[in-house]
Amino acid sequence: MPALRDRISDIPILVEHFIKTYAEQFSRTPAPLRGPFINLLQCYHWPGNIRELENMAKRYVLLGGEEHLIPVLxxxxxxxxxxxxxxxxxxxxxxxxxxxxxxxxxxxxxxxxxxxxxxxxxxxxxxxxxxxxxxxxxxxVGLPSVRSTKPPLEQCSIQGQGKVGAP
CATH class of the missing domain: 1.10.10 (Arc Repressor Mutant, subunit A)
Known part of the structure; x- marks a missing residue:
C-alpha cells in the first residue's frame, strides 16, 4: 500500500473516520473540520503515515479542535x-x-x-x-508588530512537496 503522503485525497475521509471513532469512544462532540485545516493536513509530509494521522485525529477530539494542532503541523x-x-x-x-x-x-x-x-x-x-x-x-526576527498588509503565507499546493511556503 502506498504511503499516506502519496494518497492525500484519502486524508479527509480517513481523518473524518478517526474523529468519529474517537468522538464516540471519548463521548465528545468535536468541532467540524474546516477546509483550511484539511488543506494543512494534506500538505503535511506524514512521516508516521496512517498511525500519525490517527493520533492527530485523537488529539483533535481530546484537545477540542484544530487550534492546538496547527502549530504542530x-x-x-x-x-x-x-x-x-x-x-x-x-x-x-x-x-x-x-x-x-x-x-x-x-x-x-x-x-x-x-x-x-x-x-x-x-x-x-x-x-x-x-x-x-x-x-x-x-x-x-524582524516581523511587523501589527498585522501586515502583505499577503499571508502561501498555501502549499497539493501537487507540491508538502511544504508550507515561507515568507
Whole structure:
C-alpha cells in the first residue's frame, strides 16, 4: 500500500473516520473540520503515515479542535523548510546555526500569528511563551508588530512537496 503522503485525497475521509471513532469512544462532540485545516493536513509530509494521522485525529477530539494542532503541523514543515540544502564552508557553524534558528523562529511565529489572526495573546499561549517573550521575538526576527498588509503565507499546493511556503 502506498504511503499516506502519496494518497492525500484519502486524508479527509480517513481523518473524518478517526474523529468519529474517537468522538464516540471519548463521548465528545468535536468541532467540524474546516477546509483550511484539511488543506494543512494534506500538505503535511506524514512521516508516521496512517498511525500519525490517527493520533492527530485523537488529539483533535481530546484537545477540542484544530487550534492546538496547527502549530504542530506548521512547525514541522518550518523545520523541513529551514534545513539548508547546501553547506557553506566559508561561514562558521555558530553563525549558520544562529541564522537557521532565527529563520525557523520567524516562520513558526508568523504561521502562529496568521493562524490566530494576529491575536498576540492567543499566539503566545499556543507557542507556550509569555506575551512579552512573543513581543521580543517578533521584534528580534524582524516581523511587523501589527498585522501586515502583505499577503499571508502561501498555501502549499497539493501537487507540491508538502511544504508550507515561507515568507
Amino acid at each position: 506548521r512547525g514541522a514543515e518550518a523545520v523541513r523548510a529551514a534545513s539548508p540544502s547546501t553547506v557553506d564552508l566559508d561561514t562558521p557553524l555558530r553563525v549558520q546555526t544562529k541564522r537557521a534558528v532565527q529563520h525557523l523562529e520567524r516562520n513558526v511565529i508568523l504561521s502562529a500569528l496568521q493562524t490566530y489572526s494576529w491575536n498576540r495573546t492567543k499566539t503566545a499561549l499556543a507557542l507556550g511563551i509569555s506575551y512579552r517573550a512573543l513581543l521580543h521575538k517578533i521584534k528580534e
